[in-house]
């Protein structure tokens with residue numbers, strides 16, 4: 001092939017004009033793959049993935065659909081929408097799907113926010129929140145977590161102004177693993193004006209066993225401004241296929257569909273999600289195993305002297321402050337890639353028992369070395 005000559009004058013022409021909002025964009029740090037160490041199985045426990053491979057029935061559905069990928073997927077995502085409606089006991093008109101719940105979140109921001117509008121959420125929370133907000137030209141209003149790494153719902157209600165269009169409540173919270181309580185959520189929702197949309201991001205719902213956890217679907221049924229956001233990426237183990245959904249009242253759901261990228265949910269994701277809903281009982285057994293491992297890990301860490309807040313998702317939060325980089329490095333040296341957050345702490349996914357055992361070893365050694 002011959003090289004294409006550079007366009008005449010391209011070097012000294014005016015720079016292309018890009019949106020100013022991009023300059024303010026926080027960068028999404030994906031979980032790194034584990035460093036390979038000789039004689040040691042490496043584990044990537046930095047992205048809250050499900051350690052189990054796809055169920056045979058789900059794989060078979062994906063294989064069956066693979067032969068048809070020369071065709072566009074169903075634009076309306078009809079079969080999955082119907083299956084979700086039946087699964088959740090809501091009308092199909094209330095379901096809006098997207099490429100991962102991050103995709104749906106993007107639709108939510110674009111459906112509600114004009115330039116300079118405000119999106120209120122806790123911090124630390126899910127990294128995608130400030131990115132999607134800023135990309136849409138809206139302003140992130142980040143409300144510090146309360147002691148115990150929990151949402152400060154009273155402060156979040158105080159942070160709502162005339163410019164607020166959206167409030168994101170992440171429960172369990174990524175990366176701190178804590179849930180909001182049913183009663184405090186109720187009191188919070190009573191305070192939020194009805195024209196402000198509240199999203200309850202339940203990416204980790206299936207792992208929750210706290211008795212005072214909220215019933216997000218009941219709140220959605222009772223309040224036109226409450227949206228429930230869920231994903232097939234975590235408990236359902238379909239992170240690589242990208243599919244999530246919102247349950248929203250009809251005008252909102254319609255707006256979300258209007259903001260969706262056409263054909264955003266691919267055909268393999270659609271069949272895999274339907275097959276996964278059909279196998280919900282089988283998946284629940286795996287979720288139970290992960291929750292049991294979480295409880296084992298948290299109990300052992302507390303035994304070692306760590307102060308771990310109540311953990312309700314498929315990961316564990318270490319509130320390490322300045323020791324964050326050192327702990328992450330100690331994990332990496334043993335073939336465990338965890339997710340450090342600045343000088344706040346480290347999040348480690350609950351994975352295979354062997355990975356969890358190794359995490360406990362590293363954590364125990366780190367703790368003894370630092371704190372006797």
Ligand SMILES: *Cc1c(COP(=O)(O)O)cnc(C)c1O
Pocket residue numbers: 048099100101102103126170173174201203230231232233234239242243244
């Ligand atoms: C993982 C996660 C999601 C889901 O991401 P997908 O795009 O569905 O893979 C949403 N919210 C939170 C808080 C998460 O941690």
